[in-house]
Amino acid sequence: xxxxxxxxxxxxxxxxxxxxxxxxxxxxxxxxxxxxxxxxxxxxxxxxxxxxxxxxxxxxxxxxxxxxxxxxxxxxxxxxxxxxxxxxxxxxxxxxxxxxxxxxxxxxxxxxxxxxxxxxxxxxxxxxxxxxxxxxxxxxxxxxxxxxxxxxxxxxxxxxxxxxxxxxxxxxxxxxxxxxxxxxxxxxxxxxxxxxxxxxxxxxxxxxxxxxxxxxxxxxxxxxxxxxxxxxxxxxxxxxxxxxxxxxxxxxxxxxxxxxxxxxxxxxxxxxx
Amino acid sequence: xxxxxxxxxxxxxxxxxxxxxxxxxxxxxxxxxxxxxxxxxxxxxxxxxxxxxxxxxxxxxxxxxxxxxxxxxxxxxxxxxxxxxxxxxxxxxxxxxxxxxxxxxxxxxxxxxxxxxxxxxxxxxxxxxxxxxxxxxxxxxxxxxxxxxxxxxxxxxxxxxxxxxxxxxxxxxxxxxxxxxxxxxxxxxxxxxxxxxxxxxxxxxxxxxxxxxxxxxxxxxxxxxxxxxxxxxxxxxxxxxxxxxxxxxxxxxxxxxxxxxxxxxxxxxxxxxxxxxxxxxxx
Numbered sequence: 001x002x003x004x005x006x007x008x009x010x011x012x013x014x015x016x017x018x019x020x021x022x023x024x025x026x027x028x029x030x031x032x033x034x035x036x037x038x039x040x041x042x043x044x045x046x047x048x049x050x051x052x053x054x055x056x057x058x059x060x061x062x063x064x065x066x067x068x069x070x071x072x073x074x075x076x077x078x079x080x081x082x083x084x085x086x087x088x089x090x091x092x093x094x095x096x097x098x099x100x101x102x103x104x105x106x107x108x109x110x111x112x113x114x115x116x117x118x119x120x121x122x123x124x125x126x127x128x129x130x131x132x133x134x135x136x137x138x139x140x141x142x143x144x145x146x147x148x149x150x151x152x153x154x155x156x157x158x159x160x161x162x163x164x165x166x167x168x169x170x171x172x173x174x175x176x177x178x179x180x181x182x183x184x185x186x187x188x189x190x191x192x193x194x195x196x197x198x199x200x201x202x203x204x205x206x207x208x209x210x211x212x213x214x215x216x217x218x219x220x221x222x223x224x225x226x227x228x229x230x231x232x233x234x235x236x237x238x239x240x241x242x243x244x245x246x247x248x249x250x251x252x253x254x255x256x257x258x259x260x261x262x263x264x265x266x267x268x269x270x271x272x273x
Numbered sequence: 274x275x276x277x278x279x280x281x282x283x284x285x286x287x288x289x290x291x292x293x294x295x296x297x298x299x300x301x302x303x304x305x306x307x308x309x310x311x312x313x314x315x316x317x318x319x320x321x322x323x324x325x326x327x328x329x330x331x332x333x334x335x336x337x338x339x340x341x342x343x344x345x346x347x348x349x350x351x352x353x354x355x356x357x358x359x360x361x362x363x364x365x366x367x368x369x370x371x372x373x374x375x376x377x378x379x380x381x382x383x384x385x386x387x388x389x390x391x392x393x394x395x396x397x398x399x400x401x402x403x404x405x406x407x408x409x410x411x412x413x414x415x416x417x418x419x420x421x422x423x424x425x426x427x428x429x430x431x432x433x434x435x436x437x438x439x440x441x442x443x444x445x446x447x448x449x450x451x452x453x454x455x456x457x458x459x460x461x462x463x464x465x466x467x468x469x470x471x472x473x474x475x476x477x478x479x480x481x482x483x484x485x486x487x488x489x490x491x492x493x494x495x496x497x498x499x500x501x502x503x504x505x506x507x508x509x510x511x512x513x514x515x516x517x518x519x520x521x522x523x524x525x526x527x528x529x530x531x532x533x534x535x536x537x538x539x540x541x542x543x544x545x546x547x548x549x550x551x552x553x554x555x556x
Contacts, residue, residue, distance in 0.1 A: 005452040014447065014490055017511055021485040025286075157488070163450075266325040268487045270287045 003212055004166045008174035011167070012047075015159045019051035022157050023132050025273040030131025034118050034152070035059040035078060035086070036189065037071030039172055039181050040160060041136040042078045046175045047159050048134055049082040057084040058129050062118045065092040071189050077178050091117045111190040115151025123154075132156040140165040140204055143211055144237070145244020146196065153247060164212065165204040202233065210237055275523075276411050279309035280495040280516040282508045284484030287321035290331050294319060294339055297354060300515065301346050307517055311351040311411065313440055315482035315491075316383075316419050317367060319356040322444040323486045328397045332359035335377065340370070347372035351409060353416065353480075355442045357398075358382070364399035369416045369442045371407065379407040383418035384427065391446060391489065392420075406434035411520075415475075419443040422465060432473040433540055437500075437525055439469065443481040447492030447511065459492050459510065471502030474528050474535045476520065483513055500528035 023031055031048040035041045041059075048057045061075040072088065079086035094117055099105055105113070126133045135155025137147050139162055147153045160168060165186070172182050186196040186204065197203050210229050213219045214237070219227070224234050250262060259265045281300035285293045297318060304312040316322070319339075320331040333339060333356055343352060351373040358368035358380070367383035382401025386394035404427050406415045415431025415438070422428060422441050431439060449457020462479070470477045477498040482491045495508040497518040508514035529535070 003451075006450050007452055007454060010454070010456065011450055013511055014450070018485055018488060018490065022488065267327060268287055268323045268325060270323075270486050271327065272288050273286060 002166065002209065003217075004164055004208055006163075006167050006170060008171050011163070011171055012050075012175060015047050015163075015171075016051045019048055019134070019157065019159050022270075023052060025270065026132065028130055028132060030056045030058060030129050031134045032058045032060070032122055032126040032129060032131045033134040033136060034122055035061050035075040036136075037061065037068075037074035037078075037181070038184075038186060038189075039177065040138050040141075040168055042074075042177045042181045043168055043172045043175065044134050044136045044159055045078055045082055045084060046172070046177055049084055050175075054083040055085070056131070057082070058125060058131060059084050059086050060121065060125060061086075061088045062091045062121055063088065064090075064095055064114050066191060067189050068187075068192065070184075071187075074178070074181050074184070078181060081176075081178060089121055091121070107190065111188065112148045112151060114190070115148035119151050119154045126156075134159065135161060137161055138165050138168050139163055140208055140211060142248060143215060143244075144200065144207065144240045145247050146200065146240075147247070149247045164208040166208040201236070206233070207237060210234065211241075214238070215241075274411060276310040276520050277308055278478055278497060278518050278520055279304040279307065279312040280478065280480040280497070280508060280514075280518075281312055281314050281318070282480065282483055282493050282495045282514040282516060283315065283318060284513055285315075285318055285321045285482060287486050288324060288327045288331055289321070290319055290333075290339070293321070294342070298342070298346070301350060301352065303515060305350050307515075309350060309517060311353070311409075313478050313480040313495075314352075314354040314442060315480050315495075316355040316369070316442040316444040317357065318354055318442070318482065321486060322482070322491070323489065324357070325393070325397060328357055328365050329359070332357040332365050334359055334361075335370075335380070340377070343370070343372050344375050344377065348375045351411070353440050353442060355418065355444075365397065366401060367394065367398050367418055368401075369418050369440075371409065371414065371416060371440075373409055378409060379405070379414075379416060381405075381416040381418065383421060385420040385424050387420045391448075394420075404430040404434070406431050406436035412437050412522075414438045414440060417441045419445060422469065428469050428473055428475070432475055432535060433538065436475060437529075438476045438478065439473070441466070441477060441479045443479060444491055445481050447490045455494075455510065456492055459494055463494070463496070463504075466496060466498050467502040467504065470498040470500055471532075472534070474500045474525075474532055476500055476525065481508075483509075483511055500525050501532075 061072050122133050133155045135158030138160050141147050187194050353371050355369050358366045369381045371379040384401040388395040406413050413435045415436030447456045466477045466479045480495045483493040494510050495516050497505040499505050506518045508516040
């Protein structure tokens with residue numbers, strides 16, 4: 001049995017409790033999220049609906065003209081299953097207006113711009129409805145840096161940031177996320193036919209088995225090789241984790257005073273909550 | 274004597290003394306109306322746990338009016354409660370007070386301040402320097418704060434000092450999800466409280482908080498352990514709870530007859546060997 005197998009009933013209780021507690025303690029009762037049609041945001045929608053009540057969850061699908069129509073259909077399937085508030089907001093006009101100014105931008109720049117466009121829409125709607133933006137990045141993506149800084153990685157609270165993709169699949173099954181969403185290949189949907197695993201060059205299942213041992217269990221490289229992981233795979237994943245660490249940190253501040261934010265001015269975010 | 278203990282498995286607010294004091298007073302009133310003789314609160318119940326730079330802002334001197342309030346309430350029910358204490362030389366301690374009959378009967382300052390993994394206590398707090406048992410109207414007690422209990426010498430010293438009841442005030446973060454029924458940290462604690470009771474033929478009253486601070490959950494599961502190591506009662510996991518248990522003097526007496534390990538414990542040998550080790554290490 002995989003080391004990643006989890007007690008989904010207990011995990012569900014922890015994550016639902018987390019959303020309920022951390023949202024309500026700041027004095028609001030609503031959650032806002034982007035619903036891509038993929039499994040991560042579907043699971044967060046399920047957790048949020050259970051924690052806050054479907055009437056307090058606001059989900060937005062924000063397609064670009066090249067997005068796969070199936071994504072929007074899947075997002076709607078999730079929203080309908082839960083009875084949460086749901087709206088589709090096209091980002092094509094804003095994104096195209098910008099890239100008319102910089103027509104030579106490559107796919108990565110375009111993908112990042114779209115992710116950040118969606119972020120600004122979510123934060124605007126969080127102000128409009130009076131709710132917190134819920135993050136939908138899982139631990140695998142966060143460790144690999146497979147996301148856009150200040151884009152899909154931006155949120156107020158992230159209920160799934162400490163669970164691996166394999167655990168997202170398991171919890172989604174347990175919570176009743178629609179089958180179509182669970183079974184399809186993970187995709188950032190930046191261009192037709194794109195899949196995460198193709199782009200990364202390895203499967204999430206393999207990455208999770210390695211990351212769990214590397215990060216959670218702190219196994220050495222020698223121990224990982226002994227456990228049967230290929231040295232190239234270990235080095236590739238380690239490089240991704242190290243190379244993307246800046247995405248998981250606040251901006252670096254030049255220290256000149258005696259009390260610098262986050263260095264020697266340290267408070268929990270739940271300060272006074 | 275037989276008595277009733279209440280474990281107040283509360284959810285303190287981080288850095289909010291007044292709110293937490295109100296929470297404590299409400300729990301104390303509930304304890305009194307439920308017929309409890311003793312109420313135990315979690316570690317840092319008046320302040321919350323991940324205080325960081327808030328430590329000096331929420332610290333209380335032992336002559337603070339809020340402690341006077343607790344003293345007054347202790348005329349009606351004995352109270353074990355956790356707070357940040359500041360001394361006149363401005364050291365800040367993670368402290369547990371035992372209040373009874375209108376007085377502070379015992380002050381325990383946490384000795385083992387975890388500073389690893391997600392913990393950073395020694396950065397902000399001063400370390401206590403003693404484990405002492407003390408007399409209460411229910412017999413001789415010892416108090417431990419969370420990590421203290423993970424050092425086998427700490428409950429041992431209290432038991433050798435005559436304690437037959439150990440109180441452990443805790444703010445234990447829940448972590449280590451697996452396919453098991455409970456969290457890794459919860460399972461480890463449950464083995465620890467039970468084993469400690471069994472080794473030392475002592476009762477253990479373990480009170481752990483609930484709630485979340487910056488995404489870190491506290492798992493609750495407060496429990497009353499009989500001197501045999503059996504769990505008499507256990508509180509809810511991850512939810513607020515108010516655990517009440519009748520404590521039977523006879524169970525302690527019988528356990529100490531069946532399993533007289535503490536009677537037979539050879540303190541002179543232990544001390545002699547520890548002295549030798551100390552000498553050998555050149556301490």
